Amino acid sequence: xxxxxxxxxxxxxxxxxxxxxxxxxxxxxxxxxxxxxxxxxxxxxxxxxxxxxxxxxxxxxxxxxxxxxxxxxxxxxxxxxxxxxxxxxxxxxxxxxxxxxxxxxxxxxxxxxxxxxxxxxxxxxxxxxxxxxxxxxxxxxxxxxxxxxxxxxxxxxxxxxxxxxxxxxxxxxxxxxxxxxxxxxxxxxxxxxxxxxxxxxxxxxxxxxxxxxxxxxxxxxxxxxxxxxxxxxxxxxxxxxxxxxxxxxxxxxxxxxxxxxxxxxxxxxxxxxxxxxxxxxxxxxxxxxxxxxxxxxxxxxxxxxxxxxxxxxxxxxxxxxxxxxxxxxxxxxxxxxxxxxxxxxxxxxxxxxxxxxxxxxxxxxxxxxxxxxxxxxxxxxxxxxxxxxxxxxxxxxxxxxxxxxxxxxxxxxxxxxxxxxxxxxxxxxxxxxxxxxxxxxxxxxxxxxxxxxxxxxxxxxxxxxxxxxxxxxxxxxxxxxxxxxxxxxxxxxxxxxxxxxxxxxxxxxxxxxxxxxxxxxxxxxxxxxxxxxxxxxxxxxxxxx
Amino acid sequence: xxxxxxxxxxxxxxxxxxxxxxxxxxxxxxxxxxxxxxxxxxxxxxxxxxxxxxxxxxxxxxxxxxxxxxxxxxxxxxxxxxxxxxxxxxxxxxxxxxxxxxxxxxxxxxxxxxxxxxxxxxxxxxxxxxxxxxxxxxxxxxxxxxxxxxxxxxxxxxxxxxxxxxxxxxxxxxxxxxxxxxxxxxxxxxxxxxxxxxxxxxxxxxxxxxxxxxxxxxxxxxxxxxxxxxxxxxxxxxxxxxxxxxxxxxxxxxxxxxxxxxxxxxxxxx
Numbered sequence: 001x002x003x004x005x006x007x008x009x010x011x012x013x014x015x016x017x018x019x020x021x022x023x024x025x026x027x028x029x030x031x032x033x034x035x036x037x038x039x040x041x042x043x044x045x046x047x048x049x050x051x052x053x054x055x056x057x058x059x060x061x062x063x064x065x066x067x068x069x070x071x072x073x074x075x076x077x078x079x080x081x082x083x084x085x086x087x088x089x090x091x092x093x094x095x096x097x098x099x100x101x102x103x104x105x106x107x108x109x110x111x112x113x114x115x116x117x118x119x120x121x122x123x124x125x126x127x128x129x130x131x132x133x134x135x136x137x138x139x140x141x142x143x144x145x146x147x148x149x150x151x152x153x154x155x156x157x158x159x160x161x162x163x164x165x166x167x168x169x170x171x172x173x174x175x176x177x178x179x180x181x182x183x184x185x186x187x188x189x190x191x192x193x194x195x196x197x198x199x200x201x202x203x204x205x206x207x208x209x210x211x212x213x214x215x216x217x218x219x220x221x222x223x224x225x226x227x228x229x230x231x232x233x234x235x236x237x238x239x240x241x242x243x244x245x246x247x248x249x250x251x252x253x254x255x256x257x258x259x260x261x262x263x264x265x266x267x268x269x270x271x272x273x274x275x276x277x278x279x280x281x282x283x284x285x286x287x288x289x290x291x292x293x294x295x296x297x298x299x300x301x302x303x304x305x306x307x308x309x310x311x312x313x314x315x316x317x318x319x320x321x322x323x324x325x326x327x328x329x330x331x332x333x334x335x336x337x338x339x340x341x342x343x344x345x346x347x348x349x350x351x352x353x354x355x356x357x358x359x360x361x362x363x364x365x366x367x368x369x370x371x372x373x374x375x376x377x378x379x380x381x382x383x384x385x386x387x388x389x390x391x392x393x394x395x396x397x398x399x400x401x402x403x404x405x406x407x408x409x410x411x412x413x414x415x416x417x418x419x420x421x422x423x424x425x426x427x428x429x430x431x432x433x434x435x436x437x438x439x440x441x442x443x444x445x446x447x448x449x450x451x452x453x454x455x456x457x458x459x460x461x462x463x464x465x466x467x468x469x470x471x472x473x474x475x476x477x478x479x480x481x482x483x484x485x486x487x488x489x490x491x492x493x494x495x496x497x498x499x500x501x502x503x504x505x506x507x508x509x510x511x512x513x514x515x516x517x518x519x520x521x522x523x524x525x526x527x528x529x530x531x532x533x534x535x536x537x538x539x540x541x542x543x544x545x
Numbered sequence: 546x547x548x549x550x551x552x553x554x555x556x557x558x559x560x561x562x563x564x565x566x567x568x569x570x571x572x573x574x575x576x577x578x579x580x581x582x583x584x585x586x587x588x589x590x591x592x593x594x595x596x597x598x599x600x601x602x603x604x605x606x607x608x609x610x611x612x613x614x615x616x617x618x619x620x621x622x623x624x625x626x627x628x629x630x631x632x633x634x635x636x637x638x639x640x641x642x643x644x645x646x647x648x649x650x651x652x653x654x655x656x657x658x659x660x661x662x663x664x665x666x667x668x669x670x671x672x673x674x675x676x677x678x679x680x681x682x683x684x685x686x687x688x689x690x691x692x693x694x695x696x697x698x699x700x701x702x703x704x705x706x707x708x709x710x711x712x713x714x715x716x717x718x719x720x721x722x723x724x725x726x727x728x729x730x731x732x733x734x735x736x737x738x739x740x741x742x743x744x745x746x747x748x749x750x751x752x753x754x755x756x757x758x759x760x761x762x763x764x765x766x767x768x769x770x771x772x773x774x775x776x777x778x779x780x781x782x783x784x785x786x787x788x789x790x791x792x793x794x795x796x797x798x799x800x801x802x803x804x805x806x807x808x809x810x811x812x813x814x815x
Contacts, residue, residue: 047799047806054798088764090691105773116774123790124798131795174698174707175782259809268805275801283794288774289786294708294765296698304702305712305720311787401784403713412647412717 043265044245044258048139051132052238053269055156057276058125059231065118066220072108074100075216077172077209086293094172094297097212101171101292116284122164123289124280126312129157133353137386140374141244142357144367149237152230154354159227161312166219168290168310172212175290177298178307181206186320189339207300246373247484249477253371308400316346318399322420353389363516365491377446378485380439381520387435388428395423436525443527446482449474450530451538473539483529491517590666597667600660604640613671618644625737626674627665632733634661636726638740647717648740675736675746682752683732685760693761696754700745708765710780714741724766728759 015023026032043049076096082089084099085106094102104111133153136142142150165183169176184206188194203210242256251257259265295304309317319342326337360382361367376383398405399420406413453471460468474482493514497503519525552558602611608619615621622630633639637652656664665677698707706712709723718741723731735755738744745755764770766780778785 045806045809047803050802050806051799054795054802088690088694088761091689092691092695112774120790120794123787124794127791127795128798131799174702268809272802272805275805276798279797279801280794283790283797285775287776287778287786287789287793288772289778289790290783291772291774291777291780293773294780296694296707299698302698302702304698304707305704306706306710306782306784308783310783311790314783314787404781404784406713406717407711407719410717412715413713414716 038239039260039262041239041242041261042256042258043243043261044251044256046246048135049243050272051128051135053272054276055125055128055132056231056235057273058121058128058280059227060273061121061277061280062118062125063224063228065114065121066224068114069104069111069118070220072100072104072111073097073170073216075170075213077207077212089293089296092297095212097170097172098292098297101173105293113281113284116287116289117281119289120284120287121280122160122167123310124283126157126160126164126310129153129160130312133157134386134390137353137356138376138383139244139246140370140379140382143370144361145241145369146237146244147357147361149234149241150357151354152234152237154350156227156230156234158350159223159230163219163223163227164310165313166215166223169215170212170219171290171292172298173292173295174298174302174304175292175295175307177207177300178303179309179313180211181300182309182317182320186339186343189336189343191333191335191340207298242371244371244373246375247481249480251372253369256371306403308404311397314400315349315393315396316342316400318396318402318420319345321402322396322399322417322424349392356385360520363491363513364488364520365513365517366488372484374485377439377442378526380436380443381525383439384432384435388432391427391431392424395420395427399424440525440527443529447527447530450479450482451535485529487526487529488521490514490521593663593666594670596660597663597665597670600656600664601667604656605664608641608644613668622668622671624672624674625668627669627677628675628733629737629739630665630668631661631677632730632737632739634664635733636730648719651721675733678729678732678736680729683728683756683759685728685756685763688753688756688760690757690760690764692754693757693759694765696750697758697761700750701758704742706781708780709762710766722766723762725768726762728763731759731762 022032074096078096079093080096080099082092082094082099082102084102086102089102101115104115106112136150136153165179169180184198184202187198187201190197198206201211201214202208203214243258245251245256245258248257259268296302308314320339323338323342326341328335328337374382399417402413402416402420405411406416453473456470456472458470460470462468491514493506493510496506601609601613605613605619605622608616609622610616610619613622615623630639634656635654635658637654638649640655641649662677668674669676697705697709701709704712704714704720705723706720711722712720714720720742732755734742735745735750735758736747778789
């Protein structure tokens with residue numbers, strides 16, 4: 001096909017340069033059909049669909065700046081005496097890793113700015129992934145066929161946490177060294193294998209002389225490599241599934257309404273990349289992050305107050321800070337529950353959100369494909385669950401910073417810790433109930449708007465003295481948007497007798513499922529949306545409300 | 546001697562003896578005169594103590610007892626030394642509003658330095674304790690900043706944070722921020738160990754080491770210290786950085802995303 005085109009154009013004279021280049025490339029790569037199929041791929045337009053883009057671009061920024069940093073960083077724990085340009089460290093003994101980070105900060109051209117862009121972009125990357133994940137969660141975008149992609153995204157978040165953690169530990173400063181010690185403590189708390197894992201990871205007793213070099217290869221090669229692969233897979237699946245869209249006039253489960261990838265989205269996305277890069281550089285230019293020169297080199301005999309990890313590990317820190325220091329001594333072995341239980345909770349807490357799509361589809365029995373997003377209010381139980389999860393997460397973040405909270409709000413650190421302990425259990429319950437009520441209230445309001453129109457704020461006085469407020473009817477599109485969502489019926493336990501009238505055994509899981517499904521879609525959990533009959537009945541007698 | 550004894554009955558001998566005696570008296574007077582001045586100093590000192598006692602009776606006795614022996618509301622001040630008084634009153638911690646708070650905060654100083662010296666003299670007179678350090682002792686001149694940093698991280702940072710930004714202790718107590726604290730007061734705090742702070746007498750931490758720490762704090766935590774990376778965000782580490790990253794970093798980027806999404810080629814603006 002491509003050869004045909006080129007002969008034709010040659011007969012008409014020389015083809016334009018762009019066409020010749022494309023032709024040359026297609027002859028060797030065979031990308032024409034792939035490009036043709038995808039160039040006009042449609043993407044819907046909504047600001048919240050750009051959250052993922054923020055993550056992608058932050059990831060690219062981190063890779064670009066990270067490459068620059070590797071040119072100057074020495075991943076070695078050899079002890080050296082500092083003689084660089086930062087006066088308050090002159091003559092101090094420190095590891096080469098710390099000394100080279102000081103050098104990057106003070107003696108390498110642009111080093112400090114690049115370091116700060118790298119670190120700020122990491123903070124933003126993880127925060128962006130968190131918010132992106134919440135967007136996907138609350139709009140139900142994780143439903144079939146996108147469960148695998150949800151898991152890819154989740155893995156990216158978790159790997160991002162550990163990549164961030166290993167990177168934060170590389171400079172071998174007093175703060176990150178304390179964090180590594182904390183992690184080693186958590187590893188040690190694992191029964192039976194903990195000590196072996198610790199000895200293996202650190203090449204002997206903590207801190208040893210190996211961990212910076214090991215964390216370095218994990219931080220710059222292993223984890224980013226896996227993440228890059230996952231990012232590509234994540235994007236391929238987005239292409240394959242096509243992007244979800246909010247309900248609206250002309251939008252169905254079978255189409256995508258929006259702009260084509262080329263040229264509109266290519267231009268927008270390219271421009272947005274530079275906006276993200278520029279904005280991150282601006283932040284890095286005005287605000288200091290991880291000023292390691294203030295922290296000093298790591299020595300296991302020193303520690304500072306206010307020793308926290310970066311925010312994405314903060315909830316793990318909170319779990320440990322809030323946990324009472326329980327300990328069991330058993331046959332000469334110590335089981336440190338005060339650290340081990342938080343470690344288990346850390347895994348469980350993340351696993352719940354990762355597995356949620358499968359849990360929901362099991363409960364609701366919904367195996368259909370969904371390409372139209374839910375408005376969070378129209379799935380009150382899911383929304384309430386998500387808010388409960390976020391509440392627990394945020395309370396643990398407070399727990400992780402309990403000392404800073406205490407000093408800055410003039411509180412007792414013990415009171416903050418108790419608040420966190422109680423809040424971790426009570427907060428999600430309260431959040432669940434409140435969120436569900438709010439969602440139902442919003443559903444009622446939607447129903448009201450559809451049936452009675454929008455409150456216009458215009459007060460009319462009727463001839464007989466009655467005052468009424470004029471309600472403006474909604475437009476066709478608005479009404480469609482408000483009524484487009486499906487309302488499910490709770491899944492029921494099938495007939496308890498088979499065709500022969502023999503009673504079959506109802507499994508416990510079936511009963512549980514029916515109960516949960518009732519909680520999701522029962523009368524308590526959704527407001528029946530207005531029907532055509534209701535609408536006609538009300539609009540026929542217009543003016544009476 | 547013979548010559549002298551031969552002339553002992555000379556008519557002028559009495560005169561010579563008289564002159565010698567006068568010279569001797571004068572000399573003795575000259576020798577004793579400074580002693581008289583010292584006595585005057587002592588009088589001044591006792592006057593200072595007297596003044597200090599008056600101030601004490603008005604401002605301090607209700608909690609610390611009429612003779613500084615302490616009550617249920619305040620500890621005994623016998624033997625705390627002048628340095629402790631200069632620190633507590635000089636930073637405004639004393640007199641305290643209440644003895645019931647978890648910790649007594651620093652506030653505006655209400656006594657003049659002269660009055661503080663009088664109070665200090667009175668308390669010092671109750672029992673021996675550390676004296677107010679001289680400027681030579683606490684001035685950061687000739688100190689090793691890097692050594693001070695190491696000492697600070699080893700001895701102070703676990704409560705006061707890496708650069709002395711302060712930190713939380715149990716039950717509402719806290720290690721205060723050391724930003725722009727007078728070097729004299731830092732020295733006195735190390736010497737006397739106010740409130741929850743352990744004391745670092747010269748036997749534990751030498752005078753030179755105290756100077757090093759003061760020099761380090763002056764370098765990293767005063768109005769003269771620089772922040773090469775831009776805004777410090779309180780110097781509190783990842784908590785404030787995370788908050789900033791979420792609100793201004795991601796918040797700003799979301800604002801940019803909303804802005805971009807609002808500028809699209811739509812058939813109809815909604």
